[in-house]
Amino acid sequence: MALIDWTGVARNALWILGLSIALAAWSYATWQAHVLRCGLRRALARRAFQAPFNLGMFLFAVGLAWSASRLWERIAWLVLAVAFAWQVGVALWHDRADADASQGRDM
Secondary structure, eight states: OOSSOHHHHHHHHHHHHHHHHHHHHHHHHHHHHHHHTOOHHHHHHSHHHHHHHHHHHHHHHHHHHHHOOSHHHHHHHHHHHHHHHHHHHHHHHHHHHHHHHHHHHHO
16 A cells, blocks of 8 residues: 555646746746846746746646546646647747758858
């Protein structure tokens, strides 16, 4: 008989890790807005914020989908997770396209 429910620990660790990443991204964007003397809205629009924040929210949604007891609840969290994963992909795609474009200008 196991004293620790390791799957329960993993489920809860996943959503806690996701929220930790999202909070760290938010905190960094707030600091960056202060240092660069630009508005918070502008700092939150940067891709440097979007990718980690959406990754954190993806992990949060997956963790809650894994913990859900009802089917409709699980489906709703998974739909949200797919939306956040899409946003991570978009942010990374644009970063890669920007990097490729800047390399083309250097030649």
